[in-house]
Amino acid sequence: MIPDDLHQRLREFGQDHLIGIIEQAEPAARAKLIADLQAINLAELHSLFQQRARKDALPERDRIQPMPVPSMTDAERAAFHEAGIKAIVAGAVAYLVVAGGQGTRLGFDDPKGMFPIGPISKKSLFQIHAEKVQALRQRFNARFPLLVMTSPATDERTRSYFKRKNYFRLPPQDVLFFCQGTMPAVDLASGRLLRESAAQLCLSPNGHGGTITGLHAEGLLDELDDRGIQTISYFQVDNPLVNLADYLFIGRHLREQAQVSSKVLPKTGPKEKVGNFLLVDSRCAMIEYSDLPDEWALETDDTGRLKFWAGNPAIHLFDVGFLKEIAVDTDRLPWHLAKKKVPCLDDAGNPIKPETENALKFERFIFDALPQADRWTILATERENEFAPVKNKDGVDSPATARQLMIGQAKRWMREAGVEVADGVTVEISPLFALDAIEFRKKWPGQKEIRKNTYIS
Numbered sequence: 469m470i471p472d473d474l475h476q477r478l479r480e481f482g483q484d485h486l487i488g489i490i491e492q493a494e495p496a497a498r499a500k501l502i503a504d505l506q507a508i509n510l511a512e513l514h515s516l517f518q519q520r521a522r523k524d525a526l527p528e529r530d531r532i533q534p535m536p537v538p539s540m541t542d543a544e545r546a547a548f549h550e551a552g553i554k555a556i557v558a559g560a561v562a563y564l565v566v567a568g569g570q571g572t573r574l575g576f577d578d579p580k581g582m583f584p585i586g587p588i589s590k591k592s593l594f595q596i597h598a599e600k601v602q603a604l605r606q607r608f609n610a611r612f613p614l615l616v617m618t619s620p621a622t623d624e625r626t627r628s629y630f631k632r633k634n635y636f637r638l639p640p641q642d643v644l645f646f647c648q649g650t651m652p653a654v655d656l657a658s659g660r661l662l663r664e665s666a667a668q669l670c671l672s673p674n675g676h677g678g679t680i681t682g683l684h685a686e687g688l689l690d691e692l693d694d695r696g697i698q699t700i701s702y703f704q705v706d707n708p709l710v711n712l713a714d715y716l717f718i719g720r721h722l723r724e725q726a727q728v729s730s731k732v733l734p735k736t737g738p739k740e741k742v743g744n745f746l747l748v749d750s751r752c753a754m755i756e757y758s759d760l761p762d763e764w765a766l767e768t769d770d771t772g773r774l775k776f777w778a779g780n781p782a783i784h785l786f787d788v789g790f791l792k793e794i795a796v797d798t799d800r801l802p803w804h805l806a807k808k809k810v811p812c813l814d815d816a817g818n819p820i821k822p823e824t825e826n827a828l829k830f831e832r833f834i835f836d837a838l839p840q841a842d843r844w845t846i847l848a849t850e851r852e853n854e855f856a857p858v859k860n861k862d863g864v865d866s867p868a869t870a871r872q873l874m875i876g877q878a879k880r881w882m883r884e885a886g887v888e889v890a891d892g893v894t895v896e897i898s899p900l901f902a903l904d905a906i907e908f909r910k911k912w913p914g915q916k917e918i919r920k921n922t923y924i925s
Contacts, residue, residue, distance in 0.1 A: 677832025
């Protein structure tokens with residue numbers, strides 16, 4: 469029946485309600501529950517529940533300084549640009565797309581990366597990112613991998629999708645999938661583990677901080693090290709505008725021997741729903757928009773500019789060695805607790821659909837790695853050129869706004885090449901045709917006008 473050690477731990481850590489459920493379950497359900505429970509650190513879970521009343525403490529205001537506006541000379545810019553190109557040519561950079569989310573908020577039943585975002589082509593988010601990697605490989609005749617982080621909810625369908633699409637012409641051995649871990653949800657009042665079905669605990673992805681632990685668990689950090697890859701370029705699947713060919717960003721990271729580098733966006737307003745980059749004890753850190761007190765968010769300098777101006781588009785570079793140091797000591801990434809409404813079964817097996825928050829979930833955040841870096845850089849980027857998040861079905865940060873930003877970028881590239889695009893015309897440029905305005909200008913055949921919707925590939 470139940471292994472003795474598990475039986476003891478269930479009683480010790482307040483999960484003895486599961487003992488009878490397991491004993492009465494069908495054999496397959498019993499085996500599944502026992503296997504899942506054996507994988508859970510019940511002592512850690514119990515300790516986290518005991519801390520449920522705590523809130524993540526903000527540093528005192530006198531320890532916090534606004535993020536300085538980054539600057540560099542023309543000579544530095546040129547040197548960084550060259551260093552970035554050399555790193556890509558040498559195959560020393562891996563690209564990592566965080567793709568654990570489902571498209572539920574978009575009214576889409578598949579993994580979000582499969583969502584068709586191309587304004588004309590209807591290419592998926594996955595395809596656009598994969599084609600950017602493929603275009604870089606072709607541009608420099610270089611070999612480097614695309615890492616795809618999935619979750620238990622998206623893993624199988626994501627792998628099948630890439631296989632069905634022939635990996636978007638990338639070599640299959642250079643598309644490396646790994647799955648982030650999970651954490652169980654517990655009852656908000658009692659700390660008891662919740663079940664979503666007879667044989668299944670309520671498990672959820674362990675947050676984007678699971679990127680680091682997932683890479684380590686799959687042995688990918690060692691594999692990247694063995695392949696001579698120094699840097700991981702990290703980005704979110706739901707941002708089709710991310711610039712993977714930013715040699716300046718990569719080169720500066722390497723030349724300054726940074727452990728972490730991050731792109732920042734000037735915020736559109738004091739309470740914009742993006743994380744806030746700032747300094748805590750002179751180290752790079754981030755505070756979520758929901759945690760930044762209004763009085764801090766509204767602070768301005770002598771020119772009227774927001775002091776906390778630097779927003780987070782979730783675009784980072786990580787040194788592989790630095791991630792290995794963090795991965796072997798996961799306590800360096802603390803758990804964050806969130807109250808949620810979680811459908812589940814009661815002890816009698818009856819379904820519950822809560823109308824109020826009934827559960828605690830636990831996540832790790834990638835930005836908790838930032839203040840642990842002794843060496844870091846930031847680079848400001850332009851929103852219209854690199855940030856088109858696809859979060860909501862309608863309104864702000866929706867497919868409609870993302871497509872308009874993609875069209876706007878394509879039109880700017882065309883104008884810079886001397887091409888007039890008629891009003892109301894939709895244009896889309898494939899990454900396989902051009903990754904930036906300079907490449908577009910070199911390749912464009914010379915046509916001076918675009919009068920109808922056009923996909924350039």
